[in-house]
Amino acid sequence: MARPKPLSGFPEFLPAQRMVEQAVVDVLRETFELHGFANIETRAVEPMEALTSKGEITKEVYVVRRLHATPDETDDLGLHFDLTVPLARYVLENSGHLVFPFRRYQIQKVWRGERPQEGRYREFTQADIDIVGENTLAEHHDVEAPLVMLEALERLHTGLGLPPVRMHVNNRKLSEGFYRGLGITEPAAVLQRVDKFDKIGPQAVKELLTGELGLSGDVADKCVELATISTDDASFVDRVRELGVHSEMLDEGLDALARVLSAANRRLPGRMVADLKIARGLDYYTGTVYETELVGHEAMGSVSSGGRYDALATDGKRTYPGVGISLGLTRLLGPMLGRGELAASRPVPSCVLVAVDDDQTRGVAMDVASALRFRGIPCEVAAKADKYGKQIRQADRRGIPYVWFGGLQGEVKDIRSGDQVAADATVWQPPERDLRPSVLAFDA
């Protein structure tokens, strides 16, 4: 077998890179659980009809079929392309066993048959939180969901050295209420065009609105002006008022967005801005919508997006509204790991390599290793009873900071400093910073 080549769009990490990813997942899990979110995993496949009901995504689905499927096998299955479709199905399927509001987080791979490019993958990991109600879901959860994700991202920044984030927030009711106040009857069509603001600029958006939708120049100008409003406090309310547009839905949207922003500013100042051009393409959002960029890496686009949907799922009798936000884990980490801006301090968990005198005394080395592990110190026994110098070089090649010589009453060498001291394997403890691999962040 010749050396295999990587598959484009299916990133894989080396062990040290995977350690960084694990550390990030640990922080997410810890944060989400502190906020009372329970984890679930759903199967990788869903019926094709569930995956293709939203027209635009049809193209990107991977179909799954048994190689030797018999003609009577009518299961048409595809790999899930997000964690929202599976959540909606899981909630319907298990509603009798869940307590609402159902707070769940889910960290799993998803698959999309897109053309691979920088930051865009065919297989990638998403981390989602959602709060799902039964028939009703209070609006304060629209405030809660982004705060939980912001807190997780802040811990990744302060704890692991990832860049800080800025979350851009809007509310669909604000935009739609504004458009309706202007007499526009198809606000969704306007939203879709405003969604292109960052890509094509205000003038081109105005031309789409007047050309494609037949809005008057004045009305289109107001829509563009709304989209330019971005503030880091509640002053956006006054800016919108100055445009002289009124509707009840607009008031609702302004109130709701002001509440999200003031709650965020109270807890995590400077991390959230009101940004009235945020629209989010998918049409099922009905209230707050979020996008999140890494400060200094804005060109990457949003790494964490979500919003409120009034009907995540419905079984005819009951409707399940939800609010959620999704973090693109591979999208967040892939480029930084690739450029070496994030790395693990060593590629193995082992803190200690226990040297072996000769193969007859391997059992002694195993006893030392057991004593160290018993107190939570990861270690491995040297694979070969080479000369000590060679065993030390082997530890160095593996990135292991300490080598143990002799039995339980032995000596331990820090191979970085060369210091070697007598030590008892039943009590010796390495410094906390050496115990486990840690995440190192380097400037871009």
Add this chain to the structure above:
Amino acid sequence: MARPKPLSGFPEFLPAQRMVEQAVVDVLRETFELHGFANIETRAVEPMEALTSKGEITKEVYVVRRLHATPDETDDLGLHFDLTVPLARYVLENSGHLVFPFRRYQIQKVWRGERPQEGRYREFTQADIDIVGENTLAEHHDVEAPLVMLEALERLHTGLGLPPVRMHVNNRKLSEGFYRGLGITEPAAVLQRVDKFDKIGPQAVKELLTGELGLSGDVADKCVELATISTDDASFVDRVRELGVHSEMLDEGLDALARVLSAANRRLPGRMVADLKIARGLDYYTGTVYETELVGHEAMGSVSSGGRYDALATDGKRTYPGVGISLGLTRLLGPMLGRGELAASRPVPSCVLVAVDDDQTRGVAMDVASALRFRGIPCEVAAKADKYGKQIRQADRRGIPYVWFGGLQGEVKDIRSGDQVAADATVWQPPERDLRPSVLAFDA
């Protein structure tokens, strides 16, 4: 959308069941890392040619294809059916970036298009450890790999209440050397038949050996006698010697197996037996082979199997021998979770529900929750400012043991005992046993 039905063969867990699975994975990860194994994840897909090179597995592969694949897309991909084929490919692809012996663990889903039945799934999670050498791999790793898995399983038994295990170990060299000592020239054919010992019994095995392979009755008897030998110490060596068969390979196998057994008995007495009928169907094992049953659940079959392969992978220039053992996580947990023999103490991470007086003071409740989380106490704020009695009932329905009333200087009620005491949210600490959900084990 009507209530969806589960897909046969694709098990999913409720949140409380998933908590048990997470706790098990945490124990595995902790144990494997203490032994210096680094984690990797590989992509879900492999080229079909890599998946179908072993004839017998061809039928079980799921083919993956983009719904709108263009005619020029020649990627023929399938979902991996184990973690060994991906490991072999990963080692070849990344050999220049790995340090050997490469110690890795991998906990991922795998897919097999088999007919679903009790304990047999189409999607399930495996946890594998392997040690991979470059050109050579010392035999002491054959002793090490099963000991690491046994230690993990022992921690699951003593820490989480899973049943104890018994690992059955043989060595291919022992069997093959014995057969060759009897003058048999195709030992693999004998191994394949002896592999059916547990299913069809000794008499039927003898008939296969004489009928299909044309062995004499005496030789077939010796093969069957060898297969009946099972001891929990090194006394199997004498039992084999009594059969009067000799070969150099047999001696090697006896020595190697005796070493594994005495190392296991020294560290985890009673958990390993030498069992000379263990053959393992797949033909790439060349040394020690392992199977593991749960004591009291022997009918489930093996939950953890593996062995030594002298050529996990080769690129023409270099060969990568390996030794590994795989734990069928879903197979281990699925039936026990289904029968309720394993359960989480509550279905949510939250230890405290912070009550809300009215929607104007929700911010106060959020401050209390922040103070609790700051010290690692998972909590959630009540979704609705109902009367206190209703909020307590809501906590009860969610399985949350404590309800907090008032602000930072408030009161906390243990809703199980009804005890309510004054408490300061910046210092109050629940008992350790209530902080996180725990795993409860019940007798079968």
